[in-house]
Amino acid sequence: MKKYQIAVLAGDYIGPEIMSAGLRVLKAVSEDSDFEYELRKLLFGGAAIDEVGEPLPQNTLTTCKNSDAILLAAIGGPKWDHALKRPEEGLLAIRKELGLFSNIRPTKIDRSMISYSPIEVTDSVDFVIVRELTSGIYFGKPSELTENDAFDTMRYSAREIRRAAKIAFEMAMKRKKHVTLVDKANVLSTSKLWRRVVKEVANHYPEVTYDTSYVDSAAMKIISTPEQFDVLLTENLFGDILSDEAAQITGSLGTIPSMSIGSSGPALYEPIHGSAPDIAGKEIADPISMIKSIAMMLDNSFDREDLAQEIYSSIYQSINEKNVTPDLGGDRSTTEVTDAIIKNI
């Protein structure tokens, strides 16, 4: 039986708190199974800047590359606002260096979670956003800032679009067979290229219904008619904005995981929220997003849907038993919620 190597990037503020909660659940769920793993705890983000002056130290990068999966909690915060390097640079660099070109975020309002949604959910909301993650305006050259002017370049190649599109269509085939490309093709050249390339990819998936939406309109539909979506495919910046908006309609930001994948090499799993400096150290951070990120890893990287399902059901059981942190209206601590989830396993 293979012993999997898991890179662990705990990061900053609530990062270490939720990471240790997540790792306790991983331990519990694998104890009564044949799943074996080894953890490699690594410096990353602000913590790494403090220790070695770099948000993504070489050793962290190399070890991540040689691991079977990467767990990241959360990085950044006001502490490094005026530092020479910013924690976020590490995040962008690790995505780029590991070729993690697509970020996948589920937006699902489960029956047990319906009361948390700030919108009136009439139908079942269950879609995923496939966000291109290693190109676009985040990485486009040139980019310049002078005294009186600044510019950034949003750039895409057909190849970059095609590989992200394939992920979206493959995903749709396992889901409700519907892909919506979100762009601004009435204004942007890059969006026009997206339209052309994604249409070509769509032609290879005749079973999948394919349509498009302008990004401003998509921002409305996510609130007004989210049940119409299955897989939303979009470029990096639009994906950043829309996936955070989408998370918000569930009303339970602290419970949403995500994964970033490339064509080969390890995938990276992380909560979609940030490092929440305001609640760090108070033992009230919701550990569910991290615990679900671990379930996602077990399912996707290690083909252990069984273990993932065990985790998901004990999470829902705990929520039903009202073992929840303040963000979900409860009064339990991070540790108490984690204990409850472990007890249910």
Next chain:
Amino acid sequence: MKKYQIAVLAGDYIGPEIMSAGLRVLKAVSEDSDFEYELRKLLFGGAAIDEVGEPLPQNTLTTCKNSDAILLAAIGGPKWDHALKRPEEGLLAIRKELGLFSNIRPTKIDRSMISYSPIEVTDSVDFVIVRELTSGIYFGKPSELTENDAFDTMRYSAREIRRAAKIAFEMAMKRKKHVTLVDKANVLSTSKLWRRVVKEVANHYPEVTYDTSYVDSAAMKIISTPEQFDVLLTENLFGDILSDEAAQITGSLGTIPSMSIGSSGPALYEPIHGSAPDIAGKEIADPISMIKSIAMMLDNSFDREDLAQEIYSSIYQSINEKNVTPDLGGDRSTTEVTDAIIKNI
């Protein structure tokens, strides 16, 4: 007494329907007052493409420039998807040519409208978005589309940022004295310039509380805690996305006006929604957004707050009397709603 010249761009699909509704209200409200005006109906958008092959004919542009205010209903639609020119080009061109560098959109959930909001509104939501409208990635050069690559340039000068920022701070002074700059300064050079320039402008308004928010985070707060905002200031593309999202939380897209202003010359008033091809010709388009755009014009361009208030109160009265189109849950036609509003004047 001056006779004001008003340019009228009715546009496409529901455009002409709501424009004529709006003009009927303008006529009614000015009849018992000393407000005199002349209408100049002009070709614009798809209608102009059909007639003369250009979305913004020279005569339309010149007449707009020489008018005291411009009313626009809505343009575009599937009819011109494969036309040589697109109606949207006319919209971008008129903004640029008239120097309408800032677009102002109120997001307000009035007591009478609370039931329409898809979110649970606990506190009073009342903010405006000041969107930079004539620069950024919409107009940035170079931009290119080839077989295998494409790029767009997001570009800003300090001057462009400063003049938009001033509008936002002046507006805040008349409101709740709070400006939030929305950007992506952890990634973009242009956002870093925005931060620097807006901070300088903020220093001239010591009474205004000034803070910043990343665009992804702002997309969340608009849903979770919209009552925290007063004036949101942002660049063109972010403003496009966020203002449509914000409109959606009111649940009454068909009732929201906007204005676009420059440093001199006529301002342009228009509903924030599009030309709604699916409901065109059915006599069910909500005329309120157009009627409110006219009220905004009376107040802002012609200093007739009195007439504007008359219009607003008769709109609310009609809504309370359930004289509303299907988008607000009613069964009245565009004409019936307009009649009701006129009766209340």
